[in-house]
Amino acid sequence: MRYAYCILRYSFPISLTHRSAVECRPMNNPQLSVVIPVYNEEQGLQALFDRLYPALDKLGVSFEVIFVNDGSRDRSAAMLREQFQQRPDVTRVVLFNGNFGQHMAIMAGFEQSRGDCVVTLDADLQNPPEDIGLLLSKMNEGYDYVGSIRRQRNDSLWRHVASRAMNGLRERITRIKMTDQGCMFRAYHRHVIDAVNSCHEVNTFIPALAYSFARNPTEVVVGHEERAAGESKYSLYSLIRLNFDLMTGFSLVPLQMFSMLGMLIASGSGLLFLLLVLRRLIIGPEAEGLFTLFALVFFMIGITLFGIGLLGEYVGRIYQQVRHRPRYLVEAVLEQSVKGEK
Secondary structure (H helix, E strand, O other): OOOOEEEEEOOOOOOOOOOOOOOOOOOOOOOEEEEEEEOOOHHHHHHHHHHHHHHHHOOOOOEEEEEEEOOOOOOHHHHHHHHHHHOOOOEEEEEEOOOOOHHHHHHHHHHHOOOOEEEEOOOOOOOOHHHHHHHHHHHHOOOOEEEEEEOOOOOOHHHHHHHHHHHHHHHHHHOOOOOOOOOOOEEEEHHHHHHHHOOOOOOOOHHHHHHHHOOOEEEEEEOOOOOOOOOOOOOHHHHHHHHHHHHHHHOOHHHHHHHHHHHHHHHHHHHHHHHHHHHHHHOOOOOOOHHHHHHHHHHHHHHHHHHHHHHHHHHHHHHHHHOOOOOOOEEEEEEEOOOOOO
């Protein structure tokens, strides 16, 4: 059987938050959509193809696989085109014209997805594609959001410790319960995906955003393997930035904490002033304590600068949002055309 497919190319920037008037889509929606962001994964893509499609075929459900190439600078885009040509009936490829980040790539995949259940999977094979069935089994029990907990993490010690610390801090601030926030291997019901697609936030953390819309969330333990090839795209700075986005995007608690801290410091400063006045009246002027004063001043300056930086995080998010720039730009979408459509 010969398959016809269409390549949608645009001579102007377009965001998937507004779908093109030209769509080539089958009428029957699949039961499962798998969204996979790809960024410089040339060395491991073939291993992903070899394991992903057999695992999905064994599930016995109709499915589609949506790859989103996030501006890769290696041969990832070419390999995705080749895979699309081999399995055009179940494969779709979204090609960004730049690098917009993992979460924006997943958002683009959500916009293109049609399945009743959507699973997000990283391309590095750290989460086995064979465990997709575990997520679907939980979904069939009536849950609308299934997170994952890596059974045996093969990360470095500092990443493991930093992740646990950030998880605890994030849960206290945002009240969003995710045991393993660093794992993007998750399943979402269609109504959760539709709610996420209705949001137009420039910066967001997708698992937390979806959790806020879920009515019956749960978690399941999944496997965790070493990367098939390549290196992690997340540096320490990237992880810190991600957690700043998470905490400032879903809670005002950090600002409220600094307001409370400011009140406590002001109260303490007032008491110290009264103490110094009483000491001068009773004992006399203080001759020493200059370096202690310097230490206190520097400490207060550090707290003030950190508070200003935190406030800048919120102001920066507002600034990015009000500019109304597209969250990502699509160069092309590769998908199978429907017979009879033009």
